[in-house]
Amino acid sequence: MSAMWPAGYEPVLLARVSRPDSRSIDGYLADGGYASWKKVLAGIATGEWTPAKVTEMVKASALRGRGGAGFPCGLKWTFVPPKEKRGNKPVYLLCNADESEPGTFKDRVFIEKDPHQILEGMMLASFALGVKHAYLYIRGEMVHGAEILNAAVDEAYQKGLLGKNVLGSGIDLDITIHRGAGAYIGGEEPALTESLEEKRGHPRVKPPFPAVSGVWAAPTIVNNVETLCCVKHIVDRGADWFKGYGRNEKNTGPKLFCISGHVERPGVYEAPMGIPFMELLALAGGVKGGRKLKAVIPGGSSAPMLTAAEVANMPLDFDGVAAAKSMLGSAAIIVMDETADIPKAVTNISKFYAHESCGQCTPCREGTPWLNKMLKRLVNGQGKRQDIDLLLQISGQMGNGMTICVFADAAIAPVISGITKFRAEFEAYLAKAASPDFALSAPSDVTKKVAERMAEGIHC
Amino acid sequence: MSGGAGTPVSEQAGLPREGEHGALSAGKAVSFSPKALARFEKLLTRYPTKQAALLPTLWIAQEELGWISREAVDYVASLLGLSPAFVWGVTTFYTMYNRAPVGKHLIQFCTSISCHLAGAEEVFAECRKRLGDLKPGETTADGRFTVIEVECLAQCDKAPAVMVNDDDCAIITKENLEQFLGGLK
Known part of the structure; x- marks a missing residue:
């Protein structure tokens, strides 16, 4: 397998994916997995760890949602109404794994190769948000992905990392994998909540936003798979470390890019946020057959198309692509060469x-x-x-x-x-x-x- | 044609009457096996409302019965305390619930943009031609193959991407199509 990251770059999100035991909980634990979850749970009694502390870390990291909109994750979390306002309503976390935007195939890598990384991210986010039952909505077509995730959830229960009073911390947490059945619109946040309920996946009028009234009319935070994986690494290594990646304060962190279309080596690549488009293209082996670049869709099929001239000096981060009048979206980069019609x-x-x-x-x-x-x-x-x-x-x-x-x-x-x-x-x-x-x-x-x-x- | 004043419009047009829905009949009543029922009961413990288990229950029905028939809709509705019309409405919203029997191998060709750039439409057409000029969605007379076109399968690095039943198949081209079809017994 050719390198899926730039020379000299230490991968974070893809660090484990090519290991033979990358899926199993034993492999994950052997690589230091669930250390953050255990650390946080153990720190509750001493007051070292509080939900507010995790939220503050995520806010300080400037993590922006990896699903498409690039909304600041920590800020979104603060939209959940406080307990005195929401009464007895529970708070739900909904991990969006309904990866369906044409050109996007990054979440599949986490799901199939490193499912525990997602689960640990969900656990930490659930702690921050006071969630007792988190759901992961996986697209219907990923039949085997759903099996892998279900097996991972079972393993986590067996190791006592999920369930009642997790590791004696007083925290209860369940995770359920919910499989969709084929509908792109399900990825839209309110539509996703409808679809987790028993309904047709119709978008709802906003407001209220899901953070106030989502699934079963309860506050619901919807986060993309990659976003939650980032949360795990932020709790592992701190907000300052996370901010060490990227061009500026608003575009931070390690990032996955899906590159497909007319390139020599299509695939999922990890690079620091803000990597120049031309560098990523070179990493993917350049334009197929050494042909000339004609157009690029930088963020999934919903993103406006850019010309070769427009991407020549474009950094791949939320603001870099926005400056070129398109969007980074799900970082699904579709390359079209001179033969494209x-x-x-x-x-x-x-x-x-x-x-x-x-x-x-x-x-x-x-x-x-x-x-x-x-x-x-x-x-x-x-x-x-x-x-x-x-x-x-x-x-x-x-x-x-x-x-x-x-x-x-x-x-x-x-x-x-x-x-x-x-x-x-x-x-x-x-x-x-x-x-x-x-x-x-x-x-x-x-x-x-x-x-x-x-x-x-x-x-x- | 019967009808005229006083006859409900649905009857005039031969449409389902009130309380009915448009699903095809399998001609026989359905129920879950004990194993499927156990799975269903377990599902119910994972959601705050019984109705929320509708999508996964429809999946169980499809796994058990192969497709979602009129009787399956009625049965699932009765299990969850929903109206059959509501269940049918949900079934038809999602593309993966089969509303008619499909062949042993359901071949799903992605033709979204990355696969399009790799020539997916031509492979899709060639595949249908080789299976006896099948139209999209048709099944071969021997019941072995159904060929359909689907949207992005999130396998854009393996374009043209195909799924056969639940399995992902990478880079299916005109050149390896014969071998691909030969591998489906």
Whole structure:
């Protein structure tokens, strides 16, 4: 296996994944695993460890959520109402392992290779939040991943690390693995809580946010798998150590990057937050066949597409990618070389969103298949001259607060960025279209308006 | 066509009547084996409400019966104190509950962006062609293969990615397709 991190870098998150016994609790314990969980539990009686202390550490580390939005994790935790306000309601922790964003496959590595790392992160977060029952929602397709996690949970119970009065600390904690059944929208926080209940995975109107009213109307913190793994390492080694990774105070920690598409060695790589895109690309063996880079989707299919010029000096962290008017998202980097057909790629992505829209809000339910239908028509040589403007116009009527959740914004990002940055390719399809009297019209006001707003970093 | 004034619209259109749902019938009543029932009982201890066990209970039903029939919906609903229509609504929201019998090998081709860039659509089409011009979702006459298209399987480093039943298969191309299909007994 080629190195999955830069030369001279000491891996943190992937440190154990290539060991033969990486999954078993004995292997994990032998590598010093669960030391933080034991340390914290033992420190309760002496007052050395309190939930507030763990929360403060996570806040001080500046850990930002690894699921997509990059929201500060410690801050999110403080949104849980205090006991006097929430009454007898329990607090739930929901670990989001519904990894479904096209291009993303990092959580799978933790699940399949180092499940106890996730569980220890969940335990420490549960302590900080006062959680007595934590759930891990794993996507339905990861059948074996769910088996591995269930086996790991059983091992943790057997070793007395879960259950009633864990290691005599007075802390009760249960963890349950809940398997989904195939729905991308389940990854959206409120939809995930609906899906953990017995329901269709429909996003809910926010507020209230899950931290106030989530599963079973109780305060619920939803954290991504990688985020919780980071929590474990923060409690292990401290907030200052964590902040030692990254370009600045707001983008910290070791980070996993999923790189796929036209690269020599696709895979999950670990690097400090803020690694330049070109360095990561080199680590993955460069563009396939030594071809020229054309476009990059830097954060899963929902992230606006970037051109080769735009990524040339881009650091891969939340603010670095935001400065390039896209988003780091789940750090799923999809590379497209000069042979890639952008209109076809955008059509493909639009198919995903048309398929996955939950159907609650009209602009999204109707808009996503409409975009897909028009794009299919265009790449099949049946486009009409007004189609490019119409695609932008429809997109403009779907996003920016027209719907309950941000799914529609995700759906239009590839369409708008693809057309705006590679318009000539779309026009070439139109020029080849069947209509004999076809002539390209000049970009309309809609196109100009969209281009201006794109430059401001607004989707439409 | 029967109908006219006074006849409920659902009956006029041949749609399910009130309290019914649209699931296909398996033609026989279903119930869980003692082992499945034990799993179900254990599940109930993991959730604060009985109803919350719906998704995992549907999984047990699918493992036991192969697909979610009308009778399975009714049975699961009765186990959890939910209406059959509600259970059916949830079943149809998620893509992985089979609403009709599937072949012995359910071949699931990912065609999302990373697999698309690796030519997944062509492999998907070629696979269906080799199995006798199957349409997406169809099963071969001998009941061995069902081929469907799915969205991202989180195996983008192994594109084109495929799942066969519960197993992940990496890098299925036109070149190794014959060997891949031959390996499915």
